Every structure is written in C-alpha cells, then in structure tokens.
Amino acid sequence: MKNWWKILCVLLLFYTLIAGFLMPIPALPILNESIRNLYFHVTMWFGMIIHMIVSMVYSIKYLSKNDLRKDVIAEQFAITGMVFGIAGLLTGMIWAKNTWGAYWVNDTKLNGAAAAMLIYAAYFILRGSTDEESKRARISAVYLVFAFPLMLVFIYVLPRMTDSLHPGNGGNPAFGKYDLDNNMRLVFYPAIIAWSLLGVWISTIRVRIKNLWKQAEE
C-alpha cells in the first residue's frame, strides 16, 4: 500500500472534525466554545512550520547536490506553507475579533507572524526576478535557509522575550502551561498530523505537476 498515508490523512481529518466538535473541553471564561479553534487555527501554523522545515531541508539538499528536482520540492512546499500561513492569519483574525475584541491587535506574535509571511513573500519575488534556472535555484535556496530561522525568531522567540496575548508566551513557558487538558491533547496532536499530511499531499501533487511541466518543455 503506497498511499497509506493519504488514507491516514483522510481518517485523521474526519477524526479531527468529529472529535474536535464533540470532545469535552475545559469551561473557560471569554474563550467558551471557541477554544475548539485550537484544532483548526493553531494546527494551521504547525502545518506551515512543517512545510517550511521541508522546504528548508530541500534547499540545503539542492545546495549540496545541485539537483534541480530538489529545488522544485523546496519551492512547492514553500507555496503550500504560505497557504497554511494565510489560513492561520485569517482564522486567527476571526478568533481575535471574538475574544480580544479586534481583528488585529498590536501583539508581538501577530506582527511577528505578519513579518514572517512578508519574508516568505519576498522569496517568491526573488524567484520571479531571475530567469536563469540554476542561478535562481541557488539564490532562492540560500535565501530560504536564512528565512526559516528568521521566521522562528519572529513567531516563537520574540513573543516570548516580550509578552503576547497568545497563551504560553512571555516568560519561559512549557507545553504543560497551555490551557490544554488531556482531552484536548487527544484531538490536538492528531489534528496537527492530519492537517500537515493534507498539506504534504497537496504539495506532492504540485511537485508532480511542476515536473510534468518541465518534461513537457524539454
């Protein structure tokens, strides 16, 4: 069974949907039922991070092996990662409006996320600015290798050094300090896997289409 992980993805997605709406949640003020967004909003960012890790790894692989197929993988995973990031921003805005009172609050984590998205947007502009294929691949691979740690700084490091409305930021948080209870973990971790697998699936399709284009142009 070559496509077992696609079936796993489907099963986990349906599990996320059903358990995400029906499993018991801690009754917290302000958040109320909206804490279930954890399975849908936070997982978008996890999916984005996983995609950006893959694209960085394949950038390094391209730099060490000079294989243009690696460059295709790095690019397509970065695109899907951006889609996840946009979904994360939009869902976060809806959640913020209903719990913090505004679509965009002046929060380190929000501004950091926006800055990280701009860094990756610059990656695509950089790609579009060069026509020569191997040159484009090399420059953008180097850029991606630097973009990833920058994004981590903007999303994870800076919000912790100052403070953020996001739980677990400011000071030195551990995962146990989140407003998570064990029931929520039962849904949250499978949900991360489910959404990430869905993204990987879409990315692999994009990679295959891109490779077909290249074959057709030859």
Next chain:
Amino acid sequence: MDIYYTRQNKKFMETGRRIKTLLSFLFSFMLSIPVFAQDVEMADVMRSNGKIYVVITVLGIVLAVLLIYLFSIDSKVKKLEEKMKNRK
C-alpha cells in the same frame, strides 16, 4: 364594609379557581408531551444537543467532497505521468 370585603373575597376566590384550572390544564399538557414523544417516533437524532450534529454532518460532507476531489486530481496527475513516460 362587610359587603365590600366579601365581594373582594369572592373575586379573589374566583381568580384563584381560574388559575387552578389554568395550571391543571398546563400541567396535563406537560404530562402529555412525554407520552406523545413515546408514541410517535420522530427523527430527533439530528435535533439533540443544540443541532451541533447537523453542523458536523455538513462539514463532514464538505470535507468528503474536497478529499474525493483531491483524490481525483491525484489520479489525473498519475495518468499524465504515465502518458509522459510512454512518450519517451
């Protein structure tokens, strides 16, 4: 004065009787509801718990349709890949 009081009393008793009949009517109506529900089987599954199951079903259908779509795109790409392979 006495007459006045008895008149008030009469009026009071009358309203009391009215409330009693109203209450008993309501109570009998309330009693009849569970009996009614037992007698007639209704499709109540989707209506319980604030209709959240309806939302889950709708979202489930959306997800299923999108995933089937993704599978079909996947197989189309696969067919194209095989076609390109045979051409070479």
